[in-house]
Amino acid sequence: MRRISKTTRWVWAAAVVGSVCALPAGWAAAPPEAASCAACHGADGMGNAAAGYPRLAGLPRQYLADQLRYFADGTRNNAVMAGMAKPLTAAQIHALAAYYAGMKPQGGSAPAPSPAVAAAGERLALRGDWDKGILACIRCHGPGAVGVGENFPPLVGQSAAYIEAQIKAWKDGSRRGDPLGMMHTVALRMSDAQTQDVAQWLAAQPLTLKPSTAAKH
Numbered sequence: 001m002r003r004i005s006k007t008t009r010w011v012w013a014a015a016v017v018g019s020v021c022a023l024p025a026g027w028a029a030a031p032p033e034a035a036s037c038a039a040c041h042g043a044d045g046m047g048n049a050a051a052g053y054p055r056l057a058g059l060p061r062q063y064l065a066d067q068l069r070y071f072a073d074g075t076r077n078n079a080v081m082a083g084m085a086k087p088l089t090a091a092q093i094h095a096l097a098a099y100y101a102g103m104k105p106q107g108g109s110a111p112a113p114s115p116a117v118a119a120a121g122e123r124l125a126l127r128g129d130w131d132k133g134i135l136a137c138i139r140c141h142g143p144g145a146v147g148v149g150e151n152f153p154p155l156v157g158q159s160a161a162y163i164e165a166q167i168k169a170w171k172d173g174s175r176r177g178d179p180l181g182m183m184h185t186v187a188l189r190m191s192d193a194q195t196q197d198v199a200q201w202l203a204a205q206p207l208t209l210k211p212s213t214a215a216k217h
C-alpha cells in the first residue's frame, strides 16, 4: 500500500511539474513534496511578492531546515506554514532544504522607492543607527545583503512587505528561534518608519549572488 501511494504521489508531482513550461534546472532532483510548495513559492523558488510568499531559492540549507522545524513546533507562529511543515519527516525537511538551497535565485527587484525613503533605508542597511544601537544590516547579512554562511539569510530578493512582516513578527514575539536573539534585539530598536524605509530599499536592490552560489552555477 505504501509503495502504491508513493508512486501515486510521484505521478501527481510529475503531472504538476510537467504542466510548467520553463522548468528550472533543479527540477529533476525535486523531492515529491516540493510540488505542493511550488503553488506558493513558485516553480523557480522565487516566491510571490504580491502575495507575501518569500523567496526560498538559494537560501542557506541549514537556515531553511531550521525554519521548517520552527514552523512545525510553533517557534515561528504562522498558520499556513505550520500546516505545511507539521506533516514533514526529518528526511523530507532535509531533502527540501537541500533542494531549495541548491536552486539559483533569479528575477528582478522592486522599483526604487522615493529618494527620501531610499536614502534613509540605505543608511540603516549600510551604516546602522548608532544612537539607537542598531547595527548595519550588512554587518550580519553580508555586503549587498546576499547572506553569509548557513545562519544569515539573504535579504535581497525578498519583498518589502515580507521583510516588514518579519521585523514586526520579531517585535511581537510571533517569530523566534533566531540565534542569540539577534534579530529580536535589532527589531525592538527599529521604529516603524525605519522598518518601512529599509524594507523598501532592500527590496529594490539587485539580486546579486553569494560568491559560493555564483560559483556553483
Ligand code: HEC
Binding pocket: 033, 034, 036, 037, 038, 039, 040, 041, 052, 053, 054, 055, 056, 059, 064, 067, 068, 076, 077, 078, 080, 081, 084, 085, 096, 153, 165
Ligand atoms: C499556501 C501557500 C504556501 C505553501 C503551499 C507553502 N508555503 Fe512556505 N511560506 C508561505 C508563507 C505565507 C510564508 C511566510 C510566513 C511568515 O510570514 O512567517 C512562508 C515561508 C516559508 C519559509 C521561510 C522562508 C524564510 O525566508 O524564512 C520556508 C522555508 C518555507 N515557507 C518552505 C515551504 C516549503 C518547503 C513548502 C512545501 C512543503 C511550503 N513552504 C509551502 C506560504 C506557503
Ligand code: HEC
Binding pocket: 054, 063, 066, 124, 125, 134, 135, 136, 137, 138, 139, 140, 141, 151, 152, 153, 154, 155, 158, 162, 163, 164, 166, 167, 176, 177, 178, 179, 182, 183, 186, 198, 199
Ligand atoms: C547581529 C546580526 C544581525 C543584524 C545586525 C541584522 N540581522 Fe537580520 N538576521 C540575523 C539572523 C541570525 C537571521 C536569521 C534568523 C533565524 O535563523 O531565525 C536574520 C534574519 C533576518 C530576516 C529574515 C529573512 C527571511 O528570509 O525570513 C530579515 C527580514 C532580517 N534579518 C532583516 C534585517 C534588517 C532589515 C537588518 C538591519 C536593520 C538586520 N536584519 C540586521 C542577524 C542579523
